[in-house]
Amino acid sequence: RSTPKPSSAASDVYKRQGEKMKIFLCKIVLVCTFILIKDINARPISYPGGWTLMQANDFSKHSFHLHYSPSIDYSIGYRAEYWREKEWQFHGLQLNYLIKRLNKPKSQTNFYLKNGIGLATSNYEAFENKFEPSLFTGILFDWEDRRFFTSYQNQANYASSIDKFFSQQFRIGVAPYLAEYGYLHTWIMLQANHMPGSRKNLTFTPMLRVFKGDYLAEFGLNNYKDFMFNFIKRF
Numbered sequence: 001r002s003t004p005k006p007s008s009a010a011s012d013v014y015k016r017q018g019e020k021m022k023i024f025l026c027k028i029v030l031v032c033t034f035i036l037i038k039d040i041n042a043r044p045i046s047y048p049g050g051w052t053l054m055q056a057n058d059f060s061k062h063s064f065h066l067h068y069s070p071s072i073d074y075s076i077g078y079r080a081e082y083w084r085e086k087e088w089q090f091h092g093l094q095l096n097y098l099i100k101r102l103n104k105p106k107s108q109t110n111f112y113l114k115n116g117i118g119l120a121t122s123n124y125e126a127f128e129n130k131f132e133p134s135l136f137t138g139i140l141f142d143w144e145d146r147r148f149f150t151s152y153q154n155q156a157n158y159a160s161s162i163d164k165f166f167s168q169q170f171r172i173g174v175a176p177y178l179a180e181y182g183y184l185h186t187w188i189m190l191q192a193n194h195m196p197g198s199r200k201n202l203t204f205t206p207m208l209r210v211f212k213g214d215y216l217a218e219f220g221l222n223n224y225k226d227f228m229f230n231f232i233k234r235f
Contacts, residue, residue: 046075046234053233059200059226060084060167060193065094073098079116085198088127088162090134092118107145114138120159127162134159149173149187167195173209184212191220191228200224 046052046069054065061084067077079094094116102109120134138155154168173189187209195201205228207220214235220228 048072051235052077053235054231056230058193058205058228058230059203059222059224060195060198067094067096079118083163086122086163087124088120088122088159090116090118090120090136090159092116092134107143109143110141112140114140114153114155120162122162124162130162132160132162134162146178147175149175149189165195165197167193169193182213184210186210189218189220193222200226 046067048069048071050069052065052067052069052075054063054067056063056065062082064080065077067075069075074095074097076093076095079090079092081090083089094114097113097115098110099113100109100111115135115137117133117135120130120132122130134157136155136157138153140151140153142149142151144150149172151171152169154166156166158164170192171189173187175185175187177186179185189207189209191205191207193203193205203222203224203226205220205222207218207228209216209218211217211232214233216230216232218228218230222228
């Protein structure tokens with residue numbers, strides 16, 4: 001009966017150690033990749049099974065949006081809006097759908113479709129407790145890495161007699177410093193809004209975005225001296 005050569009046994013030990021080291025390194029790479037991807041995102045994003053609360057105030061409207069994400073592809077939730085110029089409200093359901101996401105080693109691109117359906121109500125001018133069906137649709141595109149951010153979105157609203165309009169928004173931003181995961185992140189941005197038919201049809205808003213963990217806040221003042229404040233909480 002022959003016995004294995006010492007050199008062969010040592011070689012097997014070295015192979016097993018090498019395989020364990022490869023597995024360990026793969027785990028480290030996966031963890032670092034997860035942290036990097038979370039750092040790239042300059043805003044809270046709902047994860048499968050997660051809820052997000054979004055509240056916004058600007059020159060055109062006040063809004064509240066609470067949505068649930070069954071998967072990474074879409075979210076559905078309740079949306080309420082108060083449009084300041086024509087003093088009307090919207091209450092209904094909003095569905096966001098992720099059409100395409102491109103993850104690069106140092107950047108991310110997202111393309112969303114947004115749809116909403118519900119009721120519009122108004123007491124503005126000739127209206128007296130007016131209720132009617134209302135819907136909206138629009139797209140959202142954004143690209144960002146750890147230093148730069150840009151986005152574009154539009155929305156077409158339709159409420160037969162209360163209000164009908166098209167609006168669009170563009171943002172560019174830069175991070176003055178690169179924070180590590182879990183620390184406070186800051187972005188300096190410029191937002192442009194275009195609403196044909198509105199008294200303030202073109203506005204520019206220098207703004208500051210800060211976020212840490214599951215909280216995000218935005219502050220700004222536009223060229224008409226209207227204050228903007230947005231808040232997002234993911235849970």
